[in-house]
Amino acid sequence: MSHALKDKAAIAGIGLTEFSKKSGVSELSLAAQATLAACEDAGLPPSEIDGFVSYTLDSTDEIELARTVGANDLKLFTKVNYGGGAAVGTILHAVMAVATGVADNVICYRAMNGRSGQRMGQGISGQIVSSDLVHWSWYMPYGMLTPGSWIAMIANKYMHRYGVTSEDLGRVAISQRNYAQSNPRSFFYGKPLTMEDYLASKMIAEPLRLYDFCQETDGGCAILVTSAERARDLKQKPAVIRGVVQASTRGQEQMTSYYREELDSLPEMELAARLVYEQSGLGPDDINAACLYDAFTSEIIMQLESFGFCGRGEGVDMVRDGALDIDGRLPNNTHGGLLSEAYIHGMNSIAEGARLVRGTSTSQPEGVEHVLVSSGVGVPTGALILGRD
């Protein structure tokens, strides 16, 4: 059944706001700016948008955004759960709607004052009891209050098992920082990173240092999904959606899936890989570039294994071989990623995926046919493969 989605829809427009540490405007304003920019990019009037999809963590309701941008009848409005795990999941919901005729032109958006407003991982409080709050309460009383603390537990186990060093994490950070030097949108534009800088950066949650962490950003990003047929009549080269899936596996928790037998792999990402390859009829050898979700550097190395670019424990060899760089096997996060461009919860990495297919990245590798984009790591997640028309 999932093959029913292959090649039916495309990304026809991408829209971004300026990225900053203090936007000075509301999150609704950021969402509206990004949406209008995506429509402008595609050459599609906002009045034709009939669906909106975002993250449960996004404060902007679909109808608020619809009113603000002057959309008319809405036939789809929904939000996807689990933080950054929602990222490509929003595209899946849009594609399902477009492929089935439920909606025609769907905006997927994420807009956040992620630095000046509500910051990620600020914890819980109050007397409300829900299964989610009970989940977090196994960690919060011990002082595990931040995403870094939750991820470090898995990263440490994985690095211990496979001999991954701090320098290896540094290689990932530096590779992405290098890409940021070509991208004026990037927070770290004009600020390269050396291994010395990396190793000297503050230890946060061992083994993770400051530069293993993504940004905190004020900004918005919107992705316009429409039918592949319609996309061909619009302004930009379509980024055709070859496959898009969500994935969660047995024993799944948000960030703290500590109770599975093995802690040194990403079962939900392996499921996402299997499903997205099945749906698209493609495999790792067909993927020319990637935007692997990078809230933390360690996640990149683990995902190389999840998506079958190498065997278990071999991700680090790819990193040492320069696979992630522009002339490597798998140029990754060519915009700088969440580490170095901006943290718009992965939505900005979907935009970069579309740019790579269009051939318009600020660090454009040659001969890109297919790009893989993933959602958040350590949470219910998903994967997306975009292809050239």
Next chain:
Amino acid sequence: MAQSFRMKPPMGEDNGWWWQEAAAGRLAIQRCTQCQTLRHPPRPACGECHSFAWDHVTASGRGTLCSFTILHHPQFPGFDYPLIIILVDLEEGTRFTSQLINCAAEDVAFDMAVEMVMHEDPDGFRLPMFQPAKGAAA
């Protein structure tokens, strides 16, 4: 009663009993009474046989260190840094997230033997922590 910095767990039907056990000095592990499978964290039903019937056993408190992280930043009021957070494989077979105390950060190691000590905050709130097992190699 003294004020405590510690974020208290919400006490619901699925987890409140566990904290009552901790308050009584015991590290509890939930057990399915139909198939006897132990589970942690507690949940209302068994993922193996789907029974909603359960009781609990009291853990010996002995285990080995499965993984750890040492937290340096950000520093929240009331916690001592570097703060050592651990995953313990309890000898009963379930895994538990906790804090390692009475151990220098440089002495933490994978697979080290640890034992439970019940920690009590100034306000009387109790939660299980672990320390290096007595008699185990440092």
